[in-house]
Amino acid sequence: MTFSRTISPSPTVGGQVSVPGDKSVSHRALLLSALAHGETRVSGLGLGGDVRSTRRVLTALGVEIRDDGPDVVVVGRGWEGLRASLQPLDCGNSGTTLRVMMGILASAPFESTLTGDASLSSRPMERVASPLRLMGATVETTQGKPPVRVVGGPLHGISFGSPVASAQVKTAVLLAGLRASETTRFTEPERSRDHTERFFAAMGAPMTVSGNAVSMSASKLEALGHVIVPGDLSSAAFWLAAGLLRPNRAVLADGRDGVVVLNTLVNPTRTGFLEAVALMGGEIRVYPASGGVEPTADLHARYGPLRGAELSPDLVVRAIDEVPILAVLATQAAGRTRITGAAELRVKECDRLAVIAETLKALGATVRELPDGLEIDGPTPLHGGRVDSHHDHRIAMSAAIAALCASEPVTIDRADAAAVSYPEFWETLDSLCEIAGRSV
Ligand code: S3P
Numbered sequence: 001m002t003f004s005r006t007i008s009p010s011p012t013v014g015g016q017v018s019v020p021g022d023k024s025v026s027h028r029a030l031l032l033s034a035l036a037h038g039e040t041r042v043s044g045l046g047l048g049g050d051v052r053s054t055r056r057v058l059t060a061l062g063v064e065i066r067d068d069g070p071d072v073v074v075v076g077r078g079w080e081g082l083r084a085s086l087q088p089l090d091c092g093n094s095g096t097t098l099r100v101m102m103g104i105l106a107s108a109p110f111e112s113t114l115t116g117d118a119s120l121s122s123r124p125m126e127r128v129a130s131p132l133r134l135m136g137a138t139v140e141t142t143q144g145k146p147p148v149r150v151v152g153g154p155l156h157g158i159s160f161g162s163p164v165a166s167a168q169v170k171t172a173v174l175l176a177g178l179r180a181s182e183t184t185r186f187t188e189p190e191r192s193r194d195h196t197e198r199f200f201a202a203m204g205a206p207m208t209v210s211g212n213a214v215s216m217s218a219s220k221l222e223a224l225g226h227v228i229v230p231g232d233l234s235s236a237a238f239w240l241a242a243g244l245l246r247p248n249r250a251v252l253a254d255g256r257d258g259v260v261v262l263n264t265l266v267n268p269t270r271t272g273f274l275e276a277v278a279l280m281g282g283e284i285r286v287y288p289a290s291g292g293v294e295p296t297a298d299l300h301a302r303y304g305p306l307r308g309a310e311l312s313p314d315l316v317v318r319a320i321d322e323v324p325i326l327a328v329l330a331t332q333a334a335g336r337t338r339i340t341g342a343a344e345l346r347v348k349e350c351d352r353l354a355v356i357a358e359t360l361k362a363l364g365a366t367v368r369e370l371p372d373g374l375e376i377d378g379p380t381p382l383h384g385g386r387v388d389s390h391h392d393h394r395i396a397m398s399a400a401i402a403a404l405c406a407s408e409p410v411t412i413d414r415a416d417a418a419a420v421s422y423p424e425f426w427e428t429l430d431s432l433c434e435i436a437g438r439s440v
Pocket of ligand 1: 023024025027096165166167168169171192193320321344
């Protein structure tokens with residue numbers, strides 16, 4: 001159900017929160033456990049719409065996944081356990097589900113059709129289809145987009161240079177490579193997030209990583225038994241930004257002020273947001289915590305002045321989902337912030353460069369769109385108004401944090417989009433803000 005949310009400015013913020021399980025790690029925990037042999041208990045799985053899409057698609061393919069208290073148990077029976085679905089496989093809003101499933105289904109000996117909602121149906125799929133065809137699979141897109149038809153079969157290895165840095169493309173090709181007759185080599189222009197490589201290494205699938213290239217041969221995946229999913233840094237970024245932008249309340253048990261996000265993923269291929277904030281002069285302290293397959297930390301953000309910075313492509317690839325919230329920070333930073341190397345954002349859940357520029361300009365910010373990024377001059381006082389999420393979760397949540405700094409309330413249309421990655425976002429926002437920040 002679509003709803004709008006009105007957020008009032010908040011004089012202060014503060015508190016300690018946990019965020020949902022990391023979305024990228026949650027998808028992989030379900031998918032790779034289903035392809036291994038044996039049971040895997042997954043603790044801390046993200047419960048957003050995208051991860052539920054992955055679960056629904058796996059269930060439609062005959063994989064047994066059951067709830068056990070707060071955990072989920074996946075019964076892996078390898079590729080042999082997958083059964084053709086009579087219905088199209090509905091991936092909802094989730095690009096990761098659809099693209100990674102293409103790689104899995106490329107070697108499953110039956111026909112499948114993958115579909116999605118209106119936003120996913122406008123996103124490019126040839127970037128995955130073309131390497132899979134080179135490996136021997138039959139893959140048909142609809143003018144490059146979903147629905148996608150995959151007829152799986154025997155695959156052979158390829159050496160593929162991807163024109164885009166994309167963990168979804170990489171994961172699809174590597175999953176096909178697990179079943180291919182020769183070595184598969186995948187190279188990308190910048191190193192994208194490496195969760196799949198970490199899972200493969202832990203699950204006994206040998207791999208060689210060299211710079212931006214990964215090579216691997218056919219292998220079986222061993223079930224991990226238990227996977228603990230750390231909190232999502234992409235979700236934590238909204239609260240950390242709130243802590244940087246608004247004066248803090250001393251509400252922590254030990255008398256500290258600021259915003260603390262507990263138990264958050266700090267995989268170095270994902271920490272571009274933390275590096276960008278450091279370049280902008282912001283204070284986020286990192287307290288390492290014990291993790292599993294992935295490094296984890298408690299993160300503590302404190303209010304203070306920010307300055308503009310040059311955020312270049314090698315950093316931006318590690319903060320690709322955080323560009324909208326970095327743009328919000330930039331509106332309050334002294335001087336110019338230039339974000340480049342972010343052309344991929346034009347083909348996310350919406351054209352995020354166009355929509356974040358439109359959203360922040362509607363609230364009074366000075367933003368210029370570049371072909372592959374944004375240029376923002378600050379600090380600019382933000383005023384109230386009405387903006388639209390374009391049904392993009394990260395736009396809805398970024399607009400809510402911008403609203404905390406505005407002079408008047410901001411109404412966000414289609415605010416329900418946040419549930420794709422963060423169903424409890426609005427309740428947590430209310431708990432961190434002073435009464436004035438409460439949403440109505
Ligand atoms: C993801 C990869 C990224 C990211 C998306 C999740 C993943 O997309 O933006 O939110 O889990 O592999 P690309 O692979 O298109 O860069």
